[in-house]
Amino acid sequence: MSEHSTAVERPLFSPFNVIASLIILFGLWLTYLRFTGGLAAVSNLDHNNPWGIWIGFDLLCGVALAAGGYTTAAAVEIFGMKKYHAAVRPAILTGFLGYSMVAFALLYDVGQPWRLPYPFIISPGVTSVMFEVGACVMLYLTVLFLEFSPVALEWIGARKLRRVIVRLTILLTIFGVLLSTLHQSSLGAMFLLVPSKLHPLWYSPYLPVFFFVSSIAAGLSMVIFEGTLAHRNFHDKMDKEHLEASRRVVLGFGRGASLVLAGYFAIKVFGIAIGNNWHYLATNYGLWFMVEMLGFVALPCFLFAIGVRERNATVIKWAAFGTILGIILNRLNVVLICFNWQLPAEARYFPNWKEIGISVFVVTVGIVLYRFIVTRMPVFYEHPDFKEKH
Amino acid sequence: MTESIHTLQEFMFQTKGMCYLLALCFFVGIITFWRFLNRNDLDQDMD
Numbered sequence: 001m002s003e004h005s006t007a008v009e010r011p012l013f014s015p016f017n018v019i020a021s022l023i024i025l026f027g028l029w030l031t032y033l034r035f036t037g038g039l040a041a042v043s044n045l046d047h048n049n050p051w052g053i054w055i056g057f058d059l060l061c062g063v064a065l066a067a068g069g070y071t072t073a074a075a076v077e078i079f080g081m082k083k084y085h086a087a088v089r090p091a092i093l094t095g096f097l098g099y100s101m102v103a104f105a106l107l108y109d110v111g112q113p114w115r116l117p118y119p120f121i122i123s124p125g126v127t128s129v130m131f132e133v134g135a136c137v138m139l140y141l142t143v144l145f146l147e148f149s150p151v152a153l154e155w156i157g158a159r160k161l162r163r164v165i166v167r168l169t170i171l172l173t174i175f176g177v178l179l180s181t182l183h184q185s186s187l188g189a190m191f192l193l194v195p196s197k198l199h200p201l202w203y204s205p206y207l208p209v210f211f212f213v214s215s216i217a218a219g220l221s222m223v224i225f226e227g228t229l230a231h232r233n234f235h236d237k238m239d240k241e242h243l244e245a246s247r248r249v250v251l252g253f254g255r256g257a258s259l260v261l262a263g264y265f266a267i268k269v270f271g272i273a274i275g276n277n278w279h280y281l282a283t284n285y286g287l288w289f290m291v292e293m294l295g296f297v298a299l300p301c302f303l304f305a306i307g308v309r310e311r312n313a314t315v316i317k318w319a320a321f322g323t324i325l326g327i328i329l330n331r332l333n334v335v336l337i338c339f340n341w342q343l344p345a346e347a348r349y350f351p352n353w354k355e356i357g358i359s360v361f362v363v364t365v366g367i368v369l370y371r372f373i374v375t376r377m378p379v380f381y382e383h384p385d386f387k388e389k390h
Numbered sequence: 391m392t393e394s395i396h397t398l399q400e401f402m403f404q405t406k407g408m409c410y411l412l413a414l415c416f417f418v419g420i421i422t423f424w425r426f427l428n429r430n431d432l433d434q435d436m437d
Contacts, residue, residue, distance in 0.1 A: 255427065262423055266416045273408040276401065305427045 020368050027361025030354055034108055042354035048293040049340070049349035056335035057359050058105035060187060062098050063137070064211075067219030068226070069095020069144055070173075075256075077173040084252060089151060089379045090230060091223050093370065094239035096144040101366040103141060108358055129189045136183030143176045154383040155376065162386070185212040191334055199338035201280050201289040207334075212262045212317045218327040220257040221300075224250050226280035228317050235372055239381035247313055254316035257323060258304035265297050268319035286340060292333060296326025 007111070011017075034042045045052050075081045107113040119140070125131045135195060146165060153162035188211030195203050204210065209377035231246060280286050300322040307315035338346055374380060395401050 258427060259424075262420060266412075266420070270409060270412055273412055274405055276395070276405050276408075305423070308427060309430055311430070 004103050013264075014370075020364055023361060023364045024368070026053055026357060027364065028051055029297070030358050030361065031108075033187055033354065034358065039111060042352060042358065044349060044355070045351045048347070051335060052349055053351040053355050054105055054109040056332050057328070058362055059102050059109075060096070060335060062102040062105070064183065064215045064218040064220050064327050064331060065189060066095045066098025066102070067180065067184065067215040068223040069098075069147070069219070070176045071216055071219035072223055073147065073173045074177045077170055078177065084245070086242045087223055087227065087249045087253075089148075090226060090374075091219075092144060092147050093373060093379055094222065094226050096141075096148045097366050097370055097373075099137065099141045100369075101362050102137065104365070105359070105362045106130050108362075129186050129193075133183050133190065135188045136179045140176060140179040140183065143179065146279065147172050147176065150380055151373075151377045154223070154378050154386050157385070161351065180215075181212060182321035184215040185209065187211050188334075191230055194339075197340050198334065199280075199285050199341045200275055200277045201272065201285060202334050202338045204275060206267065206271050206274070207250040209267060210264070210271065213260060213267065214327055214330060215258040217264060219259050220253045220260065221327075224257075224320035225315060225324055228320075228378065230374070234380060237374060237380045241382065242380050250313045250316050251308055251311065254304045254307045254319065257320065258301055258308060261297055261301035261304065261323065265293065265301060268293060285341065288337075292326065292329055296322060296329055300326060306350065 030042055039045055043052060043054075068091040072084065072087050076084050076088050106116065110116060119125055119131050119134055150162050150166055153159075153165070185208035188207035188209070189200055191203065227246060227249060234282070235243075272281075281290065295321070300319040303315055303319035303322065307313065307319060336349065340360050378386075395404055
C-alpha cells in the first residue's frame with residue numbers, strides 16, 4: 001500500500017466518473033418525476049401488481065447480496081476464523097451500503113415514504129411478517145452502522161469513541177447474526193401468504209429456509225466477487241495483509257459456499273417432494289426452474305468444489321459470479337416472473353423503463369459511495385495509528 | 391405419480407416416502423461431496 005495515502009489521486013474526468021455522473025443526473029430527474037407525479041408517473045405498479053422491480057431487485061436482491069456482512073463477521077468474530085480478518089471491513093462496508101440502498105430504494109416504492117416509521121411509532125402491526133422485516137432491517141442497519149463506525153472514527157481520529165465501539169464488537173456481531181437470521185428468512189415468509197399466486201415449484205412452506213440458506217451462499221459469493229473487483233480497482237489502497245489474505249479468503253469462502261449451495265440444492269429438491277410437484281418439471285416453468293437449479297445452483301456448487309480442490313482462484317471467482325446471478329434470478333422469479341403465473345400476459349406486470357432507471361440510479365449511488373469510502377478510509381489497510389488494536 | 395393419490399393419507403404416504411428416500415440419497419451424496427471437496431487435503435494428511 002502506498003503508505004496509507006488518503007489523498008485522492010485519480011483523475012476527475014475518468015470514464016467511471018463521467019458515466020456515474022450522467023446516471024446520477026438522469027436518476028435525479030426520475031426522482032423529481034417520482035415525487036412530483038407519484039408512482040404512476042414512473043412505474044407500472046397498480047393495485048393488482050403493487051410489488052415490482054424495486055421490491056424484487058432493489059430490496060430482495062439487495063438484502064440477499066448484502067449478507068456478506070453477517071457471514072464474514074460471524075466467521076471471524078464468533079467462530080474464531082481470524083485468518084479471514086482482512087475480509088471483515090470490506091464485507092461490513094458492502095453490507096452497510098447494501099442495506100442503506102435498500103432503505104433508499106424503499107423511499108421510491110412506498111407511496112407515502114414519510115410514513116415509513118409509522119409501524120414503529122404510531123401503528124405497530126406486530127402480527128405482520130412485514131413489521132418483523134421492517135424492524136429487523138432498521139435495527140440491522142443501525143448495527144451495521146455501528147460495526148462500520150470504527151473505520152470512520154479512525155479516519156477522523158476519534159480515539160475514545162472508537163475504543164468504546166470496538167469493545168462492543170462481539171455483542172454487535174451476535175446481534176447482527178440474530179437480526180439477519182430473522183429478516184432474511186422473513187423475506188421468504190412474506191410469500192407464504194400467496195400460495196395460489198406463486199408457481200408451485202417456487203412456493204413451498206419452507207420458503208423462509210430457502211431464503212435464509214441462499215442468503216448465506218449469496219453473502220459468501222459477494223465477498224469473493226467484491227474482493228475481486230476491489231483488487232482490480234483499489235490494489236494501491238491495500239496493505240500487505242490484505243493482499244496476502246486475498247487468496248486465503250477466496251479459497252476458504254469458496255469451500256463454504258460450495259457446501260452451502262449443496263445443502264440449498266438438496267432442500268429445494270425436498271421442497272418439490274413435500275408438495276409432490278414433480279409433474280410441473282415437465283412444463284415450461286419446470287424447464288425454467290431447472291435452468292435456475294442446474295445452471296445457477298448446481299453448476300456454481302460444482303465449480304466452487306473444483307476450484308477449491310485444484311486451488312484455482314479463477315474458477316472460484318467465476319462460480320461466485322454465477323451464484324450471485326442465481327440469487328438475483330431466484331428472487332426475481334419469486335417476486336416477478338413466476339408470480340401471478342396463471343394470469344394472461346397482458347394482465348401481468350412488466351417494469352416501466354423509468355423503474356429500471358431508478359434501480360440503476362440506486363445501484364450507482366451505492367457504488368459511488370463505496371468508491372468514496374474505500375479511497376479515503378482505512379477499509380483495505382490498517383490505519384498506522386491503530387494497528388493491532390482490533 | 392399423482393394418478394394414484396386420492397386421499398390425504400395417500401398423499402402423505404407418497405410424499406413422506408419420497409422424502410425419506412431423498413434424505414438417504416442426501417446423506418450418501420453429501421459425504422461423497424465432502425470427500426470430493428477435501429480430497430487434496432485428505433491426501434496431504436495421509437502423507
